[in-house]
Amino acid sequence: MNSFQASENLSRAKTFPLNCSRGNLSKTCPANDLPSRQALKIQGPQPPTCPDYFRWIHEDLRPWMKSGITKEMVMAPRKAANFRPVIVKGKAYVETYRKSFQTRDTFTLWGILQLLRRYPGRVPDLDLMFHCGDMPVVLRENFRPGARRQPPPVFRYCGHEEAFDIVFPDWSFWGWAEINIKPWGSLAGELKEGNRRMKWEERQPYAYWKGNPQVSQTRLDLLDCNITSAPNFDYKARIYNQDWLKEQEEGYKNSNLADQCIHRYKIYVEGRSWSVSHKYILACDSTTLLVRPSFHDFFSRSLLPLKHYWPITDDAAEICASIRRAVDWGNANPAAAQAIGEEGSRFVAEQVKMEYVYDYMLQLLKEYAKLLRYRPSVPEKAVEICSETMACAAEGRAKRFMDESLVERPAVAAPCVMPPPFDAASFGAVWRRKEEGMEGMKSWEREYEYRRDHNQF
Template structure:
């Protein structure tokens, strides 16, 4: 402050009228006012410059320090001979990194603007994802004449009503929105999802994950498509409502099961990719555990009873099955256990390990409120499967044949039917054991002609 005042005095004298003259108070006040304004402007400019410099230079400096720390940390893990960088893997996401667009207020909040452009009648590749190259073509050595599994023929049967109606229209797809949980659109190998309604637990999430694995495993081989998916158990597209002229209104709705009275398109269920709410792993990992469980106890050494464990409260037919349990009055050769999922979750799933349930010679499959995902786990146990007459089918079960893949149990006479099957199996242990072992061989690969001949000799079937 002192130096500033000293600097002011000589400057003030320059504005005086002559040597020895003193400035008037008004002149001094005006000078001081302009001086303060000038100094304030200079200081403000300097502060603004310094602040701007800090906001750029200092942040850049911190970023460079972080980069140096990261580089120093990773230097020790660099091999002596640098390896060539791996080729980039194709990635698939639920979004399209198109240029940012101004949000159109007419587009619902549950659908992305990119998907809205994809679904637009006037959509073009330039307006959506022009930055993405087309998927690679099919490999030259692909075997187009290879035989598809038997259950693939049901794909054509499920789609036959639309072929008979002349094809699938956009209006048909939109009609399926009434009950769908999500809409899936695949454009040039990329998936786009519109969430329409909440699904039970994470069924929709794991179904979408399975579709992404399909796109990743077969790049360029999944055609463009637009479909509606319903994650609820029960089929709802009743065939009798779409006869005659109404056939052109038939909605193509995908779900996990169907029956003989509906036209829902059947798709593999979500649990093949995992069911975290009840601690069930994806099929690839779970199948290895089930194979290990099968090897722990051979069929002849297993408990000579029919086993079932599940929630009986979801269906009357399951409540009737509970009556077949062993009691002081009856021995129906069945061991029925109620699964309390709330209690099991608190206990850490200690009593619901599927691989540890392959300990009985016979296992019962019975539907719940509709078809049950437990079917594949029961069949994988290599016990004789007793199937209570089902109403519903999933993607794979329509190729299962009674007395070849399972023993049928009458729904209206469960207890006696189970007792008869178990008594017969225990009286023909060698024949049943061979059939179970043969089925295991067939699941693993194509059996030899000698095995087929021996099967025909023992079981009387081809």
């Protein structure tokens, strides 16, 4: 038996299913909720280097690299935060300030608890503020160089160039109970299986989008691209308004994401801010048409135009024509368009799998903890939480999704190795690759216009 097999067998022996006995429905954590709070010694092969997007962790934490993070900084944004998770000696506590929209807070905390189960003893003592809303709360304009105040560290689901918010994986990786979206660990497999059912060239040669258009002007602009809005000209877009109330009444039979990979092109467009749909669209093997975003999630900064997606303008006057050009180009160059779709799908399948989601959380929290200039302690108003306090009394889809995403044993391998920060050369190379992709797209658009003007379509 080699060392890796030995460590795997050890990990399998250390399973810790939920202890939901009748006497444990009082929302208290069992004394032996983890088999061990010490890090499991793994003697396997050298773990791989983390995906390149992990390097952005250094950039997100750069505002506090010199000053460190004091308790006063952490407490400053509590009026904007939804909750304050604290980790002390491997146990989790939370001080709640206000309820989030739907169950964003619940499943975010659930994800943190699963991280503790996956890597017992490896998560450092922590104290942080978490904001579950759509919009950034720590704006750069309020903390210009020379300002008396340091920006407070706030964790949330997406970032913006004009904000200091620290990006963290969103709640939907463990399930979105309100709209019946399964945890990413199982849904990613269903999407992959759906891709096998219909090859790219067999799919409908149009751009598809379905969602709630009322949350942003760009989405409302997208409605004008539909054939029902422009009956005299086909922009090659098929746009659908998602009525979630009707879907709920009909049992979500028309919103299964694994059944929606039937078009060659799928449109990603932000809502009020970034949208959790990004990973589902990329996973579809269809060519992603990405309307120019303003926000980013934790992995999207490593996506490249013409490699992982085709860029679409967000200009209201040009968005429909931009989509039409992309579809016409793709249908005229099916091998190249299909390759973009497959590369985007491969990216989320291989680099955004749940193992790396947990590793990103772990590496981010470890780097954050290094900056704390005080020893975290349990807040007076905080309550201890564990998987039992959240899942044992849960009901319906929330209960099912928690059971489905439960980490039942420690990881069989060490977390991936954190890559170094960007230096000037590597940071410049990132932007050059993005610029080169955009220039390539413009070149193809010029070719498209030439062929259109000479009736070559």
